[in-house]
Amino acid sequence: MSVTAAKGFTAAGIAAGIKENGNPDLALVVNTGPRRAAAGVFTSNRVKAAPVLWSEQVLRGGEVSAVVLNSGGANACTGPKGFQDTHATAEKVADVLGHSAGEVAVASTGLIGVLLPMDKLLPGIEQAAAQLSEHGGEKAAIAIKTTDTVHKTAVVQKDGWTVGGMAKGAGMLAPGLATMLVVLTTDADLESAALDTALRDATRQTFDRVDSDGCMSTNDTVLLLASGASGITPGQAEFAEAVRAVCDDLARQLIGDAEGASKDIRIEVVGAATEDDAVEVGRSIARNNLLKCAIHGEDPNWGRVLSAIGTTRAAFEPDQLNVAINGIWVCKNGSVGEDRDLVDMRYREVRITADLAAGSESAVIWANDLTADYVHENSAYSS
Amino acid sequence: MSVTAAKGFTAAGIAAGIKENGNPDLALVVNTGPRRAAAGVFTSNRVKAAPVLWSEQVLRGGEVSAVVLNSGGANACTGPKGFQDTHATAEKVADVLGHSAGEVAVASTGLIGVLLPMDKLLPGIEQAAAQLSEHGGEKAAIAIKTTDTVHKTAVVQKDGWTVGGMAKGAGMLAPGLATMLVVLTTDADLESAALDTALRDATRQTFDRVDSDGCMSTNDTVLLLASGASGITPGQAEFAEAVRAVCDDLARQLIGDAEGASKDIRIEVVGAATEDDAVEVGRSIARNNLLKCAIHGEDPNWGRVLSAIGTTRAAFEPDQLNVAINGIWVCKNGSVGEDRDLVDMRYREVRITADLAAGSESAVIWANDLTADYVHENSAYSS
Missing domain, CATH: 3.10.20.340 (ArgJ beta chain, C-terminal domain)
Structure with missing residues (x-):
């Protein structure tokens, strides 16, 4: 179910060849509307990866039409070239989907200090776009795994509307946020400001209170996208509670899969x-x-x-x-x-x-x- | 050489039976004067062991005639009974040596939350006092080991005066201070205020900058005793430099013997x-x-x-x-x-x-x- 549990979203997960072992490494999540409201929370580490710097800009606009995520490389500490690569990634998604690059969020995870293989990533975007599906949430969740042993998804279904999501994260897990990528989707009909309030409240009490190893990542990203496809506008308190429940579920899954942990x-x-x-x-x-x-x-x-x-x-x-x-x-x-x-x-x-x-x-x-x-x-x- | 390198000090180290394995576990360091000036720096952990609370009071008087140290038990988080035990330990040392208990500093190291076996510790003090010697510094350094694989001593000899010391510490090593007991002695003829300035300056730049595992102890204690037996009063800067050199040497020895470390x-x-x-x-x-x-x-x-x-x-x-x-x-x-x-x-x-x-x-x-x-x-x- 994952990010496609809510109406108005398609997703895909494929192996683009970014990971040398051939495992899935590229995910695409698309908001098919009618609304494209979004909110995001990012790492408070002052050394931020290129995709974090990019996506922070995108979120300032309050609209996100698609999120492209890769494992196999964090694109952190990669200088101006790294930021150019993130920009090119967003442009490629925008080209393929007919969107604006300014509404495409990018998230990356993997080793710090290594440039991404753009010759594999860009063709991978075309391949992922061709496989977008209303049932693609599971594959997207699998494609963002790094040292995760299992993929992590969660869904809360309410009266006519839904909040769903996926997460990755197994190490460098400490708040502010944990080293992780999370994409949440909902078909509730809400504006970005309402999403932002609910998301900040939820992350403060869930992901921010997970501390696997005290190490704060450069790439942490939590996005919440709303399609409005249910046509229902829930009350803020009810919506915030649903978002918090999904975040809490995913946060517990992160701790349950922490690197090397036995307790x-x-x-x-x-x-x-x-x-x-x-x-x-x-x-x-x-x-x-x-x-x-x-x-x-x-x-x-x-x-x-x-x-x-x-x-x-x-x-x-x-x-x-x-x-x-x-x-x-x-x-x-x-x-x-x-x-x-x-x-x-x-x-x-x-x-x-x-x-x-x-x-x-x-x-x-x-x-x-x-x-x-x-x-x-x-x-x-x-x- | 250790704490007896400087003139005006005797020391002893014996096995009192506090450690179940029969290893040495009780050390006594005595300042034979003519001066009994002293300074001390203690853990900044707000959960302080009974001997830290006691010794902080003793140091307020500015004079220390003897230090009794035990390994095999930290006497931390032991409530009013733990403090009574520390008091009784100081009283016993005072009785045996003919000093005042208010001038006897106490230091303990070992497991937190366990009362000391006073039926072994008190007779051990008599035994240690009987073995006090101007060559006892090495034995004292051995008796304060816990998980240390080697005992740690350092000496700086200047023109007619000396600073020497001993240290223990291998885990729970993080500043403010590191989990450790350190006794430094000098035969320089200085007042407590001069000792205090030199000691705080030295610990700030040495022990406080050692961080083996980020864990701050409840028992950290660093004492500097001056006997004045050399009859020489060095300049403050020269003295501070000698104290810093001994602290730096001991701090490096602590890191070099940290639990499980390979680097x-x-x-x-x-x-x-x-x-x-x-x-x-x-x-x-x-x-x-x-x-x-x-x-x-x-x-x-x-x-x-x-x-x-x-x-x-x-x-x-x-x-x-x-x-x-x-x-x-x-x-x-x-x-x-x-x-x-x-x-x-x-x-x-x-x-x-x-x-x-x-x-x-x-x-x-x-x-x-x-x-x-x-x-x-x-x-x-x-x-």
């Missing part, structure tokens, strides 16, 4: 004075390598949780901190709590609850453990 | 607008797990350096960044530079130079690679 860690910070405090503490716990190793070893090492909390600026008193791991309060009032041998950590999901005892705000951050497989996957070859 | 990474940030910018960028590079994996794999993956720089607030333009790895400028003006195949990464030391092209300030941060051995060492058992 998904749900870190819930409660009792915080502010939501910002809760997020800061959650992120500090999520990024603590020693804790990530301990979780991998199924060791409920709560001392490493406290040492991570202690590095933040959040409001708390050290002797009032409480920590539960999988429901067992192993740390109470900053000291030894229930018997750590009661903690059962055999399953993939591990739940850490950190109670700051400083207020009533909370936040959930999702993270992964740190494993020898992660080291291997990120040291044995360039990615 | 020592020297990250030099140049062309920064401010020293703070240089440190922020250096630390961001030092903590990037993907880059640390790439260095382990001897892959000069400069894209990961740029993606780390891009997450900082430092002054720079993305298209003016330059990066060299072991002297080869693999990234020029934010894009592909010299041939990455020219980079020789066979040796343990890897040098990364990041030129922000935004000014003339610089800083050096030392880090380690991320290895499967690190994961194993920190997941296979609690530490």
Whole structure:
């Protein structure tokens, strides 16, 4: 279903030869209207890939008629030539579809610092355009995979309208946003401003709270396109909730497929004075390598949780901190709590609850453990 | 030589039985005067171990007559009982030596969240006191090891006066300070204020710029004791330089023995607008797990350096960044530079130079690679 679950969209995914192993590497998503409203959120990394710089410009216009995505190369840190290549890619899509290049968003993912093989990418666009279909969402989702072991899609169907989407991402996963490409589509009849509000709200609470390895990508892109093909204009709150549900689903799929991970860690910070405090503490716990190793070893090492909390600026008193791991309060009032041998950590999901005892705000951050497989996957070859 | 290289100090290191494996675990360092001036720098982690809270109080008095250090338990997150144990430890040392407990600093290292076996520690203090010797520095350095594979000592001898020291630390090594215990001694005849100025200056540029794994300890302690036994009062600049040299030597030894590491990474940030910018960028590079994996794999993956720089607030333009790895400028003006195949990464030391092209300030941060051995060492058992 993916990006073609909503009416008014076609998609395709093909192997253009960008990847040396011959796997699918080029996806095309086209909004067939009647409306072409769009919103986008991009990496907050200050070193931005050429397609991010390009697509940020496109989104300023508020209309996107097509998105072309490639895996097999990030086109990041590639200088003026890289930006020219992105521009040429958008022009090629516009030519083939009879659109304006200024309405074609581009997204790339793969190794940083390498130019894309344009002699393969441009013919690939013609090939993808020829295969555009209302059932092409699945193939598009497959074509944007890099080190992903599975493709990721999600759909929410409401009363006469739909929000669907696809995502890729498995490493360099840290907020602002996670290293990932996401395209969401809807046939709801909404203007770009309404899409933008819903998308920013959703990403702030979903993708921005995923932190697989603390490393922020240069290419993160989340796009939301509306075709208006359902003829229905849902209320903002209902629409925002549907977008958030799809984003939440995709964000969880990203964590579930993180490079080398053996555990998904749900870190819930409660009792915080502010939501910002809760997020800061959650992120500090999520990024603590020693804790990530301990979780991998199924060791409920709560001392490493406290040492991570202690590095933040959040409001708390050290002797009032409480920590539960999988429901067992192993740390109470900053000291030894229930018997750590009661903690059962055999399953993939591990739940850490950190109670700051400083207020009533909370936040959930999702993270992964740190494993020898992660080291291997990120040291044995360039990615 | 260690802490007894300077005149006016005795030390001992013994096995008190705190460690279950029977290795040495208790060290005592005594200032025999005539002066007992002292300065200390402690972890900036807000979750501080009981011995840190105690020793911070002691240092406020400006005089330290003895330091008792144990490995085998951090006495962190141990509540009121943990603090009582630290107090009892200082009282015991004071009793045995005929000093005041208010002048006895305490330092502990090991697992967080476990009470110390006081029935072994207190008799151990008597045993250590009986073995105090002007040649005991080496044994003291051995007794504070935890996962350290070697003990760490350093000495600078000047014209009639000396600065010496010992350090432990191999994991949870990140600034503010690194997870480590350091005791420095000098026979220079200086007041506490002069020691404090020299010590803060030295730690800021040495221990605070070591970042093995981004994890800040609850127990970091650096103490500088002056006996005045040389009768010589060096100039502040000369003294500060000697203290910095000893700290620099010990900091390098910490990095060289970091848990599971196969590479020592020297990250030099140049062309920064401010020293703070240089440190922020250096630390961001030092903590990037993907880059640390790439260095382990001897892959000069400069894209990961740029993606780390891009997450900082430092002054720079993305298209003016330059990066060299072991002297080869693999990234020029934010894009592909010299041939990455020219980079020789066979040796343990890897040098990364990041030129922000935004000014003339610089800083050096030392880090380690991320290895499967690190994961194993920190997941296979609690530490």
